[in-house]
Amino acid sequence: MALTAREFKHQAEVALHDVNLQRALAKAKGGFVAKRRAAVAALPEFEEIRTAARAIKNHTLANLDAYLEQFERKVEESGGKVHWARTPEEACETIQGLIGSEPRQVLKGKSMVSEEIDLNHALEQHGHTMVETDLGEYIIQLAHERPSHIIAPAVHKTREQITDLFHTEHPKYGLTQPVTEVGAIVDEARQVLRTKFLNSEFGITGANFLIAETGSTVIVTNEGNGDLSQILPRVHIVTASIEKVVPTLDDMSTLLRLLGRSATGQEITSYTTLSTGPRRADDRDGPEEFHVVLLDNGRSTMLGNEFRDMLRCIRCGACLNHCPVYGAIGGHAYGWVYPGPMGSVLTPLMIGLENAADLPHACTLNGRCQEVCPMSIPLPDMLRALRFKEHERRITSARSRGALRAWAYLARRPRLYQAVTGLAMRVLRQLARGRGRFRSLPLAAGWTGSRDLPAPQGKTFQAQWRRR
Amino acid sequence: MSEEKKNVALFVTCLVDLFRPNVGFAAVRLLEKAGCRVSVPAAQTCCGQPAYNSGDRKTTADIARQVIRTFADYDYVVAPSGSCLGMLKEHYPRLFPDDSAWGPRAADLAERCYELTSFLVEVCGCMDIATSLPASATYHDSCSGLRELGIKQQPRSLLGQVEGLQLSEMEDTEVCCGFGGTFCVKYPQISERMVSDKVDNIIASGADMVLGGDLGCLLNISGRLKRQGSKVRAYHVAEVLAGMTDLPAIGEADGE
Amino acid sequence: MSGAREEILGRIRTALLAGGGDAGLARKEAVRPALQQDPVTNFVDKLKAASASVTRVPDLPDVVEAIADYLQHHHLPTALVIGNDPPLPELAWPADWELARRPAAGDDHVSVTGAFAAIAETGSLVMLSGPGHPTSLNFLPDDHIVVLRASQVVAHMEDVWALLRARDGGMPRTVNIITGPSRTADVEQTIQLGAHGPRRLHVVLVAG
Ligand code: SF4
Numbered sequence: 001m002a003l004t005a006r007e008f009k010h011q012a013e014v015a016l017h018d019v020n021l022q023r024a025l026a027k028a029k030g031g032f033v034a035k036r037r038a039a040v041a042a043l044p045e046f047e048e049i050r051t052a053a054r055a056i057k058n059h060t061l062a063n064l065d066a067y068l069e070q071f072e073r074k075v076e077e078s079g080g081k082v083h084w085a086r087t088p089e090e091a092c093e094t095i096q097g098l099i100g101s102e103p104r105q106v107l108k109g110k111s112m113v114s115e116e117i118d119l120n121h122a123l124e125q126h127g128h129t130m131v132e133t134d135l136g137e138y139i140i141q142l143a144h145e146r147p148s149h150i151i152a153p154a155v156h157k158t159r160e161q162i163t164d165l166f167h168t169e170h171p172k173y174g175l176t177q178p179v180t181e182v183g184a185i186v187d188e189a190r191q192v193l194r195t196k197f198l199n200s201e202f203g204i205t206g207a208n209f210l211i212a213e214t215g216s217t218v219i220v221t222n223e224g225n226g227d228l229s230q231i232l233p234r235v236h237i238v239t240a241s242i243e244k245v246v247p248t249l250d251d252m253s254t255l256l257r258l259l260g261r262s263a264t265g266q267e268i269t270s271y272t273t274l275s276t277g278p279r280r281a282d283d284r285d286g287p288e289e290f291h292v293v294l295l296d297n298g299r300s301t302m303l304g305n306e307f308r309d310m311l312r313c314i315r316c317g318a319c320l321n322h323c324p325v326y327g328a329i330g331g332h333a334y335g336w337v338y339p340g341p342m343g344s345v346l347t348p349l350m351i352g353l354e355n356a357a358d359l360p361h362a363c364t365l366n367g368r369c370q371e372v373c374p375m376s377i378p379l380p381d382m383l384r385a386l387r388f389k390e391h392e393r394r395i396t397s398a399r400s401r402g403a404l405r406a407w408a409y410l411a412r413r414p415r416l417y418q419a420v421t422g423l424a425m426r427v428l429r430q431l432a433r434g435r436g437r438f439r440s441l442p443l444a445a446g447w448t449g450s451r452d453l454p455a456p457q458g459k460t461f462q463a464q465w466r467r468r
Numbered sequence: 469m470s471e472e473k474k475n476v477a478l479f480v481t482c483l484v485d486l487f488r489p490n491v492g493f494a495a496v497r498l499l500e501k502a503g504c505r506v507s508v509p510a511a512q513t514c515c516g517q518p519a520y521n522s523g524d525r526k527t528t529a530d531i532a533r534q535v536i537r538t539f540a541d542y543d544y545v546v547a548p549s550g551s552c553l554g555m556l557k558e559h560y561p562r563l564f565p566d567d568s569a570w571g572p573r574a575a576d577l578a579e580r581c582y583e584l585t586s587f588l589v590e591v592c593g594c595m596d597i598a599t600s601l602p603a604s605a606t607y608h609d610s611c612s613g614l615r616e617l618g619i620k621q622q623p624r625s626l627l628g629q630v631e632g633l634q635l636s637e638m639e640d641t642e643v644c645c646g647f648g649g650t651f652c653v654k655y656p657q658i659s660e661r662m663v664s665d666k667v668d669n670i671i672a673s674g675a676d677m678v679l680g681g682d683l684g685c686l687l688n689i690s691g692r693l694k695r696q697g698s699k700v701r702a703y704h705v706a707e708v709l710a711g712m713t714d715l716p717a718i719g720e721a722d723g724e
Numbered sequence: 725m726s727g728a729r730e731e732i733l734g735r736i737r738t739a740l741l742a743g744g745g746d747a748g749l750a751r752k753e754a755v756r757p758a759l760q761q762d763p764v765t766n767f768v769d770k771l772k773a774a775s776a777s778v779t780r781v782p783d784l785p786d787v788v789e790a791i792a793d794y795l796q797h798h799h800l801p802t803a804l805v806i807g808n809d810p811p812l813p814e815l816a817w818p819a820d821w822e823l824a825r826r827p828a829a830g831d832d833h834v835s836v837t838g839a840f841a842a843i844a845e846t847g848s849l850v851m852l853s854g855p856g857h858p859t860s861l862n863f864l865p866d867d868h869i870v871v872l873r874a875s876q877v878v879a880h881m882e883d884v885w886a887l888l889r890a891r892d893g894g895m896p897r898t899v900n901i902i903t904g905p906s907r908t909a910d911v912e913q914t915i916q917l918g919a920h921g922p923r924r925l926h927v928v929l930v931a932g
Binding site: 003009016022063086092188324325328329361362363365367368370371373384386387388389390391392396400404407408411412413417418421424425434435437439442444446447450451452453455456457459460461462464465466 | 480484485486488489490492493508510511512513514516518519520521522524525527530534544545595611612614616639642643644646648649650651652653654656657658659660661662665667682687688690691692695711715716717718720721722724
Binding site: 018027031032044048049052053058059062065078086136152153158183187190193195205213216221228232242268271272279280283296300406438 | 728729731732733734735736737739740741742749752753754755756757758770774820826830845846848852854855858859860862864880881882885886888894895896897898899900901902903904905906907908909910911912913914916918919920921922
């Protein structure tokens with residue numbers, strides 16, 4: 001997909017001035033936080049479950065090869081097929097091969113992996129028509145946009161924008177009246193998509209979990225679109241990344257108790273669906289073919305370095321919902337598939353640090369993401385680890401490295417430091433001329449652009465203490 | 469000899485040293501009141517966070533070694549900052565993973581060091597604050613103190629002893645103010661949005677004073693309050709506890 | 725892709741030799757949340773909290789009347805598409821109702837099915853695909869009515885897995901854990917029922 005993470009700073013500034021986006025973000029922000037808080041408070045065992053979940057994932061990752069092989073064996077025993085893909089290109093080619101060269105209408109359930117591999121674009125190049133069926137994904141597909149949130153793809157859209165979008169796009173289905181109420185908007189989408197559900201030969205869904213014990217893929221949804229996308233078409237294709245596997249059904253149950261609560265504050269979503277192989281001989285509906293495409297795309301590398309813990313991520317979105325930077329600028333500014341704290345870790349690892357150099361820095365390291373992450377992923381530490389790499393590879397700007405060097409020179413020489421800072425503070429104090437603060441100050445424009453700079457008291461503590 | 473005075477070194481922190489020495493003196497007064505003998509080692513500068521959070525691990529380790537050496541001979545090391553103390557306590561030990569000399573020394577420092585309010589409450593026990601300030605205040609929880617060191621109740625319970633002081637909690641007091649060290653100058657517009665949200669919550673709390681335990685946040689918050697023309701005054705919690713609020717609030721002119 | 729499987733597994737094995745991450749946490753018996761009340765009451769409360777409705781009846785012969793009431797209350801037709809999973813074969817349907825035993829079509833209004841089990845912890849119904857229960861019955865009609873015996877309610881999801889493991893024939897193609905009707909919050913985070921699946925979910929709960 002279009003990669004604009006290099007433009008982070010500019011995009012963030014645009015986002016801060018986008019009135020519609022700011023309205024949408026303001027609406028969303030408090031809701032997610034309050035719902036999660038209530039759901040966690042209502043489960044006294046939450047912390048215990050969180051610890052158990054982390055242990056499950058750590059164990060799985062430590063035996064990832066064995067669990068993936070078990071998963072593959074079980075899928076094949078139930079009549080399905082597993083395809084392995086090292087890269088996004090391989091994954092797209094595999095899926096294109098399964099669908100064939102004749103142009104088809106392809107249903108899609110929500111899948112962040114399909115965004116990661118830019119599947120729609122690849123299949124459209126071959127003449128296929130992609131139908132996003134999750135309402136949020138459908139809305140942004142109509143708008144030719146990308147998800148701005150991993151569980152609420154259209155969170156950046158206001159109701160008025162959706163009304164306009166439907167009013168432009170739906171007359172071709174004979175729906176000519178603008179719909180303004182939430183109920184009517186949802187109904188109209190239901191009506192349009194129902195015919196598509198009934199007339200598609202291929203359905204692609206993602207997977208929240210892969211179960212090694214049974215060879216099942218699992219999706220967790222509220223709308224039911226992911227189900228209609230897999231039981232009505234002839235072929236069901238699942239896109240999943242390798243770290244999604246868990247050993248047993250019971251392990252999944254533990255993780256499910258965290259996922260819904262962390263994501264939307266739900267104890268469980270409306271639908272949790274396990275798909276195991278194609279329809280059985282005596283089944284009367286369901287797909288005739290079942291394929292799982294397993295994507296690596298850098299994950300096997302993360303497994304062996306300091307970013308392994310990131311592979312515990314269950315894509316709940318809590319870190320986005322609680323991130324004050326995400327809350328200020330929304331998801332698109334991050335410039336790739338995954339936004340917010342988890343995205344600021346994943347994006348540089350997947351598309352290259354030099355292509356996303358801002359992301360690890362665009363964070364105050366306030367730690368709220370880690371605090372709410374159900375998998376206790378040390379996101380701030382990982383962002384810091386990426387900063388170390390940037391510094392080592394000299395990706396950071398020459399100016400900031402220069403300033404850092406000058407400061408470090410002083411900081412390692414206490415006497416000189418105290419002489420220089422003592423003088424500087426006295427000068428600043430003079431410049432402030434009793435006003436107590438600066439409205440602007442050369443070399444401090446980054447600060448004084450949006451806030452005053454409190455003036456120093458005068459003599460430094462050290463200078464005064466020595467005289468005591 | 470349990471009656472012997474605790475031998476405490478004050479880690480002043482660079483921002484207090486440069487911008488608000490009053491906070492340092494307030495910390496000294498509080499520690500002395502709590503029965504400690506306070507020293508201020510001369511060879512201190514900064515905890516190294518600017519380097520650490522910019523990705524310069526080598527410079528950070530150099531500075532950390534300097535701090536560890538400087539504070540080697542005291543029973544306790546106390547700082548009026550959750551952020552700097554978090555650096556000493558949580559991050560220094562990680563800088564020397566395979567270093568058999570400095571690793572243990574970093575761990576030893578981590579054991580002995582405390583943020584000011586948590587030291588007063590947890591190590592000195594219930595000290596008698598015995599001061600008064602007829603005002604209403606709201607308390608901003610700084611991120612590192614809150615999440616790395618678990619500082620939440622300590623300042624509140626101490627402030628609860630200040631006669632005449634009304635504490636009213638603001639909305640989202642645990643949400644970052646947008647300071648973030650170099651973050652606020654690298655991404656000034658995002659930082660502005662965050663500090664504006666914080667200031668809105670402070671004003672909505674109705675308090676006439678905002679208190680906190682980290683000067684970085686307080687410089688940021690007071691700077692924004694002043695830019696917006698607000699009358700809310702910002703003080704470090706140590707200044708209030710020590711009864712040292714007779715000077716202008718952070719960012720205020722003499723006699724404002 | 726030729727070689728992709730071996731290469732990925734190989735890279736994983738190499739990575740695992742290198743180590744990394746916080747591996748020091750032992751796997752232990754996972755915790756199941758304690759139920760605050762008896763399983764059936766808990767189930768009913770959670771089901772309602774998930775915006776489903778429920779009618780409790782004393783015995784199997786009362787089920788059809790409860791369904792008739794539901795249909796009448798919502799002005800629904802007595803044309804039903806129904807499953808053939810237990811206990812549906814035991815029900816005596818009125819002669820003038822139009823019953824279809826087949827997978828659902830896009831314009832069916834009401835489906836009636838049984839369930840494999842129900843989960844007290846979350847108020848969920850568990851449906852297995854099979855000849856007597858095409859999965860489309862759970863998703864296409866606007867109203868989905870489920871006939872459940874109270875004895876089918878288990879405490880936790882893990883109890884369902886135990887039943888499933890003990891069952892002949894292994895995993896069915898589809899297991900649906902259904903908790904309330906279809907919903908979406910994709911428009912301004914406002915919850916709206918009936919996104920793509922059923923607008924309403926109704927359970928007729930048979931005592932004993
Ligand atoms: S990093 Fe944690 S909080 Fe963020 S999406 Fe992943 S699991 Fe959820």
